Amino acid sequence: MRSLERHRDVGAYALGVLDEAEAFRFEDHLMECPSCAVQVTEFGPATRQLMLYRSATPRPVHPMAQPSPRMLDRLLTQVAGRRRAGRRRLLLALAASVVIAVSAPAALVLARGGDGPRPLTVEATDERSGVWAEVTVEDRDWGSAVELRVKDAAGPRACVLVGVARDGSEDVMTSWAVPRHDARPNTIPGGSALHSDDTVRYEVRTTEGETLVTLRPE
Known part of the structure; x- marks a missing residue:
């Protein structure tokens, strides 16, 4: 394969879709091509995001599957509920911090240990x-x-x-x-x-x- 075509294999190599023989030949090219070496590194974040998506997606689910309207409604309801609960926890935490600051300043050090x-x-x-x-x-x-x-x-x-x-x-x-x-x-x-x-x-x-x-x- 010509050098120009080797350059075009950068994305496929970074994503791991080349077969074993093509990957071996591209690695030989990579040793002599600093430009491709840099591009392989730049593909790293995209590769990792795809890897995380793959690991988080059940195998029977098609990669391009879309949620149903009912699922979206349930998710939005859950998010809204969590936000309300989060606001309540924040108010309780603020109230508790005021009590602690007034009655026992030293207890604030213990409270920070909960991070x-x-x-x-x-x-x-x-x-x-x-x-x-x-x-x-x-x-x-x-x-x-x-x-x-x-x-x-x-x-x-x-x-x-x-x-x-x-x-x-x-x-x-x-x-x-x-x-x-x-x-x-x-x-x-x-x-x-x-x-x-x-x-x-x-x-x-x-x-x-x-x-x-x-x-x-x-």
Whole structure:
């Protein structure tokens, strides 16, 4: 395939729709084309959103299915009810804060302890590969938001961050292309259907399956 056609495969490669042979040939092209490497990284957010949509959509449901009017009515009713409940909780919280501020200022410190859990941050350096990585994970209702910082001077190469669950299943959280001989830290956003409590380790791998660094939460 000609070089121009290879450039056109960037989107298909980033979305994972190329067959194994075409993906292998595109990765060879990727090693010699900084422009495509940058575009693969730019496709990362769109790829992750599609991945999250796929994981949140039941398999029997057609991807382009539309809700019925009755379902929309029920959803709107539920949203309105939650908003009313939220306003009531806010008023109760404000009233309670006034009472606490007047009667026991020290209790305010205890009240602040009710905030959600702090983001999980774990880092590691692999002595063999020389790759350093830091993963910050913040749980969400749908899974977890992920931010990866990585230093890898052995590029160019395409990499992925994989979360390994307690049951042994794996989830690709983000992907990117390492620039040629660039040891500066790169920050890549990502997402996963896994929560931090469900994940026993995070692995930075090449797309060929080589593990570059493993990060284990304490």
